[in-house]
Amino acid sequence: MTFTFQSEDFRRDSSKKPSHHLFPLAMEEDVRTADTKKTSRVLDQEKETRSVCLLEQKRKVVSSNIDVPPARKSSEELDMDKVTAAMVLTSLSTSPLVRSPPVRPNEGLSGSWKEGAPSSSSSSGYWSWSAPSDQSNPSTPSPPLSADSFKPFRSPAPPDDGIDEADASNLLFDEPIPRKRKNSMKVMFKCLWKSCGKVLNTAAGIQKHIRAVHLGRVGESDCSDGEEDFYYTEIKLNTDATAEGLNTVAPVSPSQSLASAPAFPIPDSSRTETPCAKTDTKLVTPLSRSAPTTLYLVHTDHAYQATPPVTIPGSTKFTPNGSSFSISWQSPPVTFTGVPVSPPHHPTAGSGEQRQHAHTALSSPPRGTVTLRKPRGEGKKCRKVYGMENRDMWCTACRWKKACQRFID
């Protein structure tokens, strides 16, 4: 694109120049002879072609680094110096603000600076960075950390060249790695404050959140002493996989999650492994996260006697061992029936719809629930056929007191 512009520029220049000196030639026509005219014209053309070639070469070199069309040859070096000075000043002025992490110059500065950076992709014409609208890391303060890295103990970040590994590899291999990262990886910032877990997409946002919510510094939102850095971490999310996953990582207010949250911020390996790593549906749902299992244990202890004849589809494998809690609160545990049921025995609490009917018939009038128990087999069974003496002749199911498989009704 740059070259197109320049070639047009050159066309304009080259078309301008002949017309420019055609006029003086016409003025001098009466003074000079034909020979001098010829020689001067030849000389002018030679000069012109030489200067145009020089200019073109120089512009090519410069334009590969700077997209802005160079104004004059003499000012190019000055411009470069200005750009470099601006870069240095900007990095100097921004880096101390965020104490620990270094500013990435190629993200914190304007596009024109990046384009002027002489070190990056000088001739490829490929720009991995497109516009300041890239939201992935607006004021990215932190160095490239691993997703599980724990921020509080990281060193205050050496002020290196400001190019992270991805950029470096990009420079090395000239591969569109940053583009991949931009498309599929999203850097988020997660609050590590006890039982908070708020996730924001900007460092400034998470810092502000920590200052305001956790540190109680509402007024000093702009000036940071860097303390917030210890309470959030940077996480890289695969946006392809976590598009919906983020919904479930939704901020949880401390008051909501205090009851079930651990006493210390859990490293991301346990909480942000989330959906992305596994399948998207394998999320830590709020229900499973906050489910007070002990409560359900208490309830399910009496689930058998308490459960009214409610048909629960697909619940044939429900067990009263606490792992399944979905039916435990459907009725008061003790008061549903006055019939005492021996506590240690939970024959088949919810184990099968058949059983459910059988047991609830004891304690409550049948409500027209389907008779789910398999009707008793009318035919002869192994027991009857072979007798107790020949038990070894029974079919396996009969020996196991299961439904006979030899004489199936």
Place this chain on the structure above:
DNA sequence: GCTGCCGGGTA
């Protein structure tokens, strides 16, 4: 009480 068989426990 006999019988069928479900649910659960154990190795």
Place this chain on the structure above:
DNA sequence: TACCCGGCAGC
């Protein structure tokens, strides 16, 4: 998974 058994329910 194989095996065993407590216990419920129909007859």
